[in-house]
Amino acid sequence: MRARLALLVAAVSVLTLVAFLVPLALLVRTVAEDRATVRATADAQSLVTVVGTADTATIRLTVEQLAAESDRPVSVFLPDGTVLGAPALRTPAVALAARGQSLTAESERGREVVIAVQGRPDGTGVIRTIVPPAELTAGVTRSWLVLALLGVLLVLIGLAVADRLARTLVRPIGELSAVSHRLANAELDARVTPAGPPELREVAGALNHLANRIQVLLVQEREEVADLSHRLRTPLTALRLEAESLRDPQDAARVTAAVDGLERAVTGLIRQARWRAPTAGAAAADAAAVVAERVAFWSVLAEDTGRAVTLDLAPGPLPVGVPADELAAAVDALLGNVFAHTPDGTAFAVRLAAEAGRATLTVADEGPGIPPDTVDRGASTAGSTGLGLDIARRAAQASGGHLALRTSPSGGAEVRLELGPPKP
Template sequence: MRRRLTLLVAATTCLVLLAFLVPLAFLVRQVAADRAVSRADDVVRAIVPLVATSDAGELELSLSGASVPVTVYLPDGRVLGAPAPPTAAVRLASAAGQTFTVDGPAGREIVVPVVTAHGTAVVRTVVPRAELTDGVGKAWLVLAGLGIALVLLGLVVADRFARNLVAPIAELSAVSHRLARAELSARATPAGPPELREVAGALNHLAGRIQDLLRQEREQVADLSHRLRTPLTALRLEAETLRDPDDAARLADAADAIERAVTAIILQARRRGSKRPRTGCDATAVVSERVAFWSVLADDTDRAVHRELPGTPLPVAVPADDLAAALDALLGNVFAHTPDGTDLAVSLTARPGGGGVLAISDSGPGFPQSAPRRGVSGSGSTGLGLDIARQAAETGGGSMRVEAGSDGGARVVLELAGPLTMA
């Protein structure tokens, strides 16, 4: 923008200078020519009276002292003064008795007829072309220098103006990029024209409003999550009253898992807005533990669980809590949206270059078309399960895709990037 403003001012200045200096240059040349012709004409007019009143000797003496070369053609054919053959203009002036000014190869020729007692004499002089343009070159150089100086001055002023205009815009752009990187403390300094100051104020107000909304969201999530601790405590107490130790242990483990998830939500809400260190986990351990947990429910609902897990640790750039939440969300979708007896499969394979590929598939009816969109579900759910899995995959630079399985069911694939650090 700064360059464009400078070029615009330069172009405008050049056009104005051309419109002013070109006519002025022609005028200077015309004035110089008129001055030279006027000087020669004055000399000729001074000689004209002498032609009619003086004899040849006196006239020759006057011609020799003239400041410009003057030739007099007498009626008897004699030529006095500067020797020059009669030209067509001289003959025409003698015949017509009229004064002429003619441009010729040598310059501008001035002829004046004089009527004497012996006939018509003609006084002639020539203004050389060098005298017609005397001083014009210097004047044009001065005009060109003046034009260049004005253009340079205009460029300096335009650059200064553009810098004062572009600097606040660049600052606004930098602040907007910082806000996009979740640096919500970034603020713009109002500067520049009133319009830019107004934009800076609006951007600062927007940043403050975003901070207020995020603070309210964190407080609401933390409050809501904290309220869940009371029913979880009651659930744990109820589990302790069960007579079957296996059922009691299973219910207590479920309550502990929910409590861990609630704690993670509270911590995440409190840390939102600040940068978190990227941590990783052993995907093999997390997936094995969560599949074992859901296998109990699968047995109760007559579902076969096909698992394909590596026998060695598989590090990925996803925190253990996030990966467990993603897997719980995907497996929960299978149990919630497929009929009992529907088989499911969980596979985890290493990815070339680091990381792994986690795939969850089932032989059910598949996903509705709107399923991949957050908050949209065709089955009466919240529609957030897939989004939780997507965010978990993207935490470490991975991705998620939803596709149809080989048997017509649903298949969700999480691309998990390799870790930076292990948690």
């Protein structure tokens, strides 16, 4: 924008100066020509009295003296054909002046000034002088240079003023853009300092109002989610107690499994609703510590269901650009999928490695496997909500990584979660 404004001002300034300086330059040249012509005419007119009354010798002496002083050729044509002063041919202008008409004409040697002198006894004499081109244009080149430098100076001043004006416009626009990007990255405390023209100040105020409104809506949403969590946990607990009170062990196990599935679906829904992208400057998590803690938590359930757990963790600390609670939710989602979608007794392995400054978490099981499109939000072939892998994928993307789903060497599912380093 600054470049375009500068180009616009430069174009307007150049056009204005051309429209102003070209006529002025022509006027300067015309004034110089007229000044030289007037000077030559005045010198020639100073001979009128001498030519009209004096003898030939006096006229010759006076003409030679004037030619030496004015540094231009001066000739006097007498009625008898005698030419005094600088030798010259009788030009049409001289012939016309001999009839009693003084005039100025252009010739190859410059501007020709002829003056008719009447009153001599033998007829009309003619005084002729030539103004050379150098005298006609004396000082014109210097004046044109001064005008050109003045034009360049004015253009530079215009560009400086335009650049300063452009900065007063571009700086607030750049700040608006930067704050917009920060808000898009979930930095909801970002605000714009209103500056610049009234229109930009109004836009800045609207953006700040939007950010405040987003914060209010998020707070309301989290309060509603917290209320939802409280409301759903109570009936789920009652259902679990009812299932445990059933006399038939098979019915109790079937109802308990259904309650567990419902609880996992509710937990995934709540986590998804409360998800938020990490803000700039958020504390980084130690992936090694978080993964070790969550695997230890799930190992108890794995032992109860007869699952063999293989754990291979890179030595910590291994910082990643995801807050610890969100990384723990992603790990729980991956491990929860193993327990939810594979039969009891299915072994699984958890591996955390450091690769090129990034942390790579791999969870592989020996179950029946899951199709690759399960990573899509809400997609599931096992009757669940399909939000577990979506939670993990969002955690990876928030850190600058990604999630990949493929088949493990044993034929089961293998989820690879790549996590980027913390942002500076």
